[in-house]
Every structure is written in C-alpha cells, then in structure tokens.
Amino acid sequence: xxxQVTTRKSYGQRLSESIKxxxxxxxxxxxxxxxxFWNEGNFVKTRKSIKEAExxxxxxxxxxxxxxxxxxxxxxxxxxxxxxxxxxxxxxxxSETAIAIRRQVEYLQYIENSETxxxxxxxxxxxxxxxxxxxxxxxSAPVNSQQFSDPSYRxxxxxxxxxxxxxxxxxxxxxxxYRLPPFIIEDIELISESVxxxxxxxxxxxxxxxxxxxxxGGRMVHVQGNVIYFGRSPSSPDIGDVRVTFxxxxxxxxxxxxMVKGDTFDEYPTSGSRKFSMVVVGRAxxxxxxxxxxxxxxxxxxxxLLLGVVAVMFGLNLMFSILPTLFKVLPFLGNIVGIxxxxxxxxxxxxxxxxxxxxxxxxxxxxxxxxxxxxAFLGIRFLxxxxxxxxxKGSNVIDGNDGTDGKxxxxxxxxNNVANTGNTVKxxxxxxxxxxxxxxxxxxxxxxKI
Numbered sequence: 001x002x003x004q005v006t007t008r009k010s011y012g013q014r015l016s017e018s019i020k021x022x023x024x025x026x027x028x029x030x031x032x033x034x035x036x037f038w039n040e041g042n043f044v045k046t047r048k049s050i051k052e053a054e055x056x057x058x059x060x061x062x063x064x065x066x067x068x069x070x071x072x073x074x075x076x077x078x079x080x081x082x083x084x085x086x087x088x089x090x091x092x093x094x095s096e097t098a099i100a101i102r103r104q105v106e107y108l109q110y111i112e113n114s115e116t117x118x119x120x121x122x123x124x125x126x127x128x129x130x131x132x133x134x135x136x137x138x139x140s141a142p143v144n145s146q147q148f149s150d151p152s153y154r155x156x157x158x159x160x161x162x163x164x165x166x167x168x169x170x171x172x173x174x175x176x177x178y179r180l181p182p183f184i185i186e187d188i189e190l191i192s193e194s195v196x197x198x199x200x201x202x203x204x205x206x207x208x209x210x211x212x213x214x215x216x217g218g219r220m221v222h223v224q225g226n227v228i229y230f231g232r233s234p235s236s237p238d239i240g241d242v243r244v245t246f247x248x249x250x251x252x253x254x255x256x257x258x259m260v261k262g263d264t265f266d267e268y269p270t271s272g273s274r275k276f277s278m279v280v281v282g283r284a285x286x287x288x289x290x291x292x293x294x295x296x297x298x299x300x301x302x303x304x305l306l307l308g309v310v311a312v313m314f315g316l317n318l319m320f321s322i323l324p325t326l327f328k329v330l331p332f333l334g335n336i337v338g339i340x341x342x343x344x345x346x347x348x349x350x351x352x353x354x355x356x357x358x359x360x361x362x363x364x365x366x367x368x369x370x371x372x373x374x375x376a377f378l379g380i381r382f383l384x385x386x387x388x389x390x391x392x393k394g395s396n397v398i399d400g401n402d403g404t405d406g407k408x409x410x411x412x413x414x415x416n417n418v419a420n421t422g423n424t425v426k427x428x429x430x431x432x433x434x435x436x437x438x439x440x441x442x443x444x445x446x447x448x449k450i
Contacts, residue, residue, distance in 0.1 A: 003132045003150035011124025011329065018322040025318025032311030033356055039308060040360035043301040049270040050293050056268075057257065057286055063176030070260040074268040074276070078255040078283040081180060081188065084172040089246065091163065092228060093205055096197045098248035099173055100189040103166040108231075108241045109143040109157045110134050112150075120331035136239065140165070158240045160213040160220065160230045175256070179264045187279045188254055194247035196226035255284040305357075313349030317342060 009017075053074055060070065060077040081099060088095045089103055113135065118128045132149045145157040169189065173180040180188075201209075201223055209221045213230050222229040231241030258265035258277040267275035278289055324338035362370065429436055434445025442448065 003152075005130045005132070005149055007128045007130070008121075009126045009128075014124065014126055014325050014328065015322065018325040021318045021321050025315045025321070027315070028311050028318060029315030032308045032315055033352070035304060035311065036308035036353055036356045037360045037363075039301060039304040040357055041364050042304075043297060044364045045272050045274060046297045047294065049272065049274045049276050050290060050297065052270045053257070053268060053276045054290055059286060063178060066177045066263055067260075071262070072259065074257065074259050076255070076257045076286040076289070077176070078253065079176045081251055081254045082174045083170050083251050084174055085170070087168050087170050087248075089166065089168060091166070092199075092209075092244065092246075093201065094197060094199050094246050096246075096248045098197065098250055099170050099185060099192075099252075100249040101168045101197055102189075102194060102247050102249075103163075104140075104245045104247065105163050105165050106138040106140060106243050106245070107142050107159050108136060108237050108239055109139050109159075110145060110148075110153055110239065111137050111139065111143055112148050112153070114149075120328055120334060122329070122331065124325075124329045126328075138243070156239065159242060160240050161242050163242070163244065173251075175254075175265075177263070178260075180256075181258075181264050181266065183267070184256060184258065184265065184277070184279050188252075188281070189249045191279070192249050192252065192281050194249055197246035197248040199223050199226050199228060199246055201228070252281060253283050255280050255282065255289060257286065257289055309349065309353045312353055313345055316345040316349050316352075320345060 056074050058070065058073050058075045060067075060075045063077050063079055083097050083099055086095050086097045087101045089101055092103070094101065094103075111134070113133045114130050115133075116128060116130045118126055121127055130149075134148070134150065134153050142159050142162070143157050145154055148154050148156075167189070169182065169185050171182065171185075173185055206221050206223070209228070209230075210219070213220050218232060220230060220232065222231075222234055224234060226246045227234075228244045228246075229241070230243070231238060234243075256265065256277070256279045257268075258279075259268040265277070267277040270276050278293055280289055280292065284292075320341050323341050324334045326334075327337045328334035429443040429445060429448065431448045432443065432446040434443055436443060
C-alpha cells in the first residue's frame with residue numbers, strides 16, 4: 001500500500017533556497033565553462049597523439065619469438081592471449097583458467113520508490129506530496145531500511161552474509177613469446193564479454209560456508225552452475241538471501257598496439273606528455289584500430305561537450321531561479337516568468353558555449369579558429385547589411401511612384417531636380433506630413449529644411 005507524506009514550504013523558505021541556489025549555479029556555470037574549454041583541448045591533443053602513433057607504428061606479423069630490435073618501438077600485433085596458470089577466488093575457492101574472474105554479489109531487499117508532485121500556493125508557498133511504494137528486488141548492496149519513510153517497512157531488511165564484489169586478474173598471460181602487462185590484461189577484461197565460471201565446491205567447502213550464515217533450519221548454501229546461493233531455497237527467495245555469481249574472461253585472440261619493453265609491453269610516449277596504447281578483442285588490423293581510436297576520441301568529445309553545455313545552461317537557470325520565485329506569489333505569473341527565464345538561459349547558455357568553444361579552437365588550432373571567426377564576422381556583416389536595407393518604423397523615408405520608394409530625405413533633392421522624366425513624384429514632410437512642392441528648400445507646413 002502506498003504511503004504519502006505532504007510537506008509545505010513558505011514563500012520565505014523558497015526565496016532562501018533560491019538565493020542559495022545562486023552560489024551553486026555560479027559554480028556549475030564555471031565548471032561547465034572549464035569543461036567545454038578543456039574538452040576541445042583534450043580532443044585536439046588526443047587526436048595529435050593518435051596521428052603521431054600512426055606515423056611510427058611498426059607492423060609485426062609474427063611474435064612467436066623475442067625480437068630485441070623492436071625494443072622501444074610502438075608495434076601492432078595480433079595473437080592468442082594464453083593463460084599459463086589457474087586463477088582462484090580467495091574467499092570461495094572458485095578456480096578457473098582465465099584472464100580474470102569476477103565475483104558479483106546481490107542481496108534480496110525491500111527498496112523504496114518515490115513519486116513527487118508539487119503545486120504552488122497563492123502567496124508564494126509550495127506544497128509537495130510524495131508517494132512512497134515498496135518492492136522486493138535484487139540489489140548490488142544492502143539497503144538501509146532504517147531510512148524508509150513508511151514506519152511499517154523500517155527495519156525490514158537484513159542479510160544472511162556480507163561479502164563484497166571482487167575481481168582477480170591473471171598476472172601470467174602469454175602473448176606469443178611476450179607477456180601482457182597488467183594494464184592490457186585489465187583492459188581486456190573491461191572490453192570483453194564475460195562467460196559463466198564453473199563453481200564446484202566440495203562438502204567441506206559448503207560446510208565451512210554454512211558456518212558463516214545464520215541458520216534458519218535446513219541447508220542454507222546451494223550451488224547452482226556459476227551461482228552460490230545463501231538462503232533456504234533458490235526457488236523461494238526470501239528477504240536477506242544472497243546470491244554470488246562468478247563470471248570469467250576466458251583466453252582469447254586480441255590485437256594490441258603498445259611499445260615493446262623487454263619481454264612485455266608499455267604505453268608509448270607521445271608529445272604533450274601523453275601516452276598511447278590500445279587493445280581490442282579479436283584480430284583487427286592497425287587501420288581498424290586507429291579508426292576505432294579516432295571514433296572513441298570523437299565520441300568522448302561529443303559526450304563531454306553535451307555535458308558542458310547542459311552544466312552551463314543549468315547553472316544559469318539556478319543563478320536566475322530567484323526571479324520566478326519572486327513572482328510565485330501569484331503562481332501563474334511565476335510560471336510565465338519561469339518559462340521566460342528558462343528560454344533566456346537556454347539561449348544564453350548556447351551562445352556562451354559557442355563562444356567558449358571558439359576561443360578554445362583559437363587557442364589550440366589558431367588557423368581553424370581564425371577561419372571560424374572570419375566566417376562569423378562575415379555572417380554578422382551580412383545580417384547587418386540586410387537589416388539596414390529594410391525600412392525601419394519611423395525612419396526618414398519618402399513615398400513615390402517613380403522608383404523612389406524607400407529613399408530617405410537626403411535623396412529628395414535629387415528626385416526634385418530630375419527634369420523631363422514625364423513622371424510626377426509626390427513628396428511629403430516627414431516632420432509634419434505636409435506636401436512638399438517640387439524644388440522647395442523648406443516645408444511650407446513646419447518650416448523645416450528639407
């Protein structure tokens with residue numbers, strides 16, 4: 001059954017929160033700006049590092065024997081990553097011949113879900129109604145039920161055993177005649193797809209584990225494939241039950257780009273204090289790997305760019321959030337102001353982000369930055385020229401039927417002095433609207449000089 005909590009804030013409390021939000025907004029705006037500038041520089045430097053690696057890469061087709069002449073060089077090679085010894089999980093004794101073994105722990109717990117609805121009150125206050133619901137789910141960590149809002153669910157969670165997630169890496173992985181270093185082994189585990197690791201515990205191991213849990217009667221430790229289950233019955237799970245799943249990264253074909261260092265590898269140093277290395281699962285060519293590296297760099301740039309723009313816009317919105325709050329005395333008026341502030345912050349945030357990115361390009365790539373700046377300048381001039389050709393309201397213009405529409409008062413004399421055109425031009429004073437006689441130097445109505 002749902003549990004509801006209603007809270008109210010006064011107008012003064014809301015103003016106070018908005019004022020505090022100004023500081024948070026300034027910080028967020030500043031961080032977003034720094035991120036945008038740094039992101040462009042990081043993209044350029046990473047791309048430069050990759051291109052530098054492309055120029056010095058040495059293709060090695062056979063690494064079945066050590067080659068001293070390759071020492072210190074960046075190479076590309078593909079081979080089978082072979083594990084020389086079994087890995088063992090120290091807590092449960094699970095053993096596998098694998099590049100890595102990962103232990104994943106889950107707890108059956110009550111979790112709290114909430115749904116919040118707010119409404120503005122006349123006078124500037126705010127009412128918030130929060131609805132809490134509860135469900136049973138497997139979680140990656142125990143849930144503290146003491147913090148639950150519904151008193152009937154407090155103290156409802158417990159666990160039969162507490163154990164952490166863990167990962168064991170093999171430190172003896174052969175790559176032809178070479179050994180893979182830890183950073184490449186960890187990257188393989190990170191990018192590869194894990195498979196179930198077989199769990200085979202003897203009765204002595206199970207008896208040892210039985211002593212670590214609170215016995216509710218009957219057997220409390222069950223082994224099913226790659227899962228060790230703590231509870232009365234895996235088919236009828238209960239609150240507090242724990243399941244530990246084991247997966248492994250098996251030996252496999254991999255392709256690497258790294259610097260040869262003796263009988264192993266290291267990251268290749270490039271300009272700008274950067275280092276380059278790369279590993280992919282399967283046998284991939286150097287061209288494919290470099291293409292993936294450039295793609296990953298571009299993807300990271302776009303992701304961080306979007307994050308920076310959102311941070312700038314949201315920061316601006318927090319900085320000016322006090323404006324709609326001031327008008328919340330009348331809720332509909334506050335909502336209108338809020339929409340306007342949001343729109344302005346969206347536009348300003350976008351413009352500011354473009355300015356920061358342009359400055360970053362000027363700093364890191366002057367030629368491209370200056371080109372973009374020149375294009376922007378020409379665009380502004382074009383728009384300005386187009387705007388000046390239009391007739392603004394109240395401008396100094398006259399109306400005629402001989403091609404004189406849109407001409408200002410400075411052109412009247414030329415029109416009046418045209419002879420033998422066969423056309424009649426009607427001129428009017430822009431000050432008082434009186435007709436102007438052809439050839440006149442002053443308006444007959446107000447006396448203003450033409």
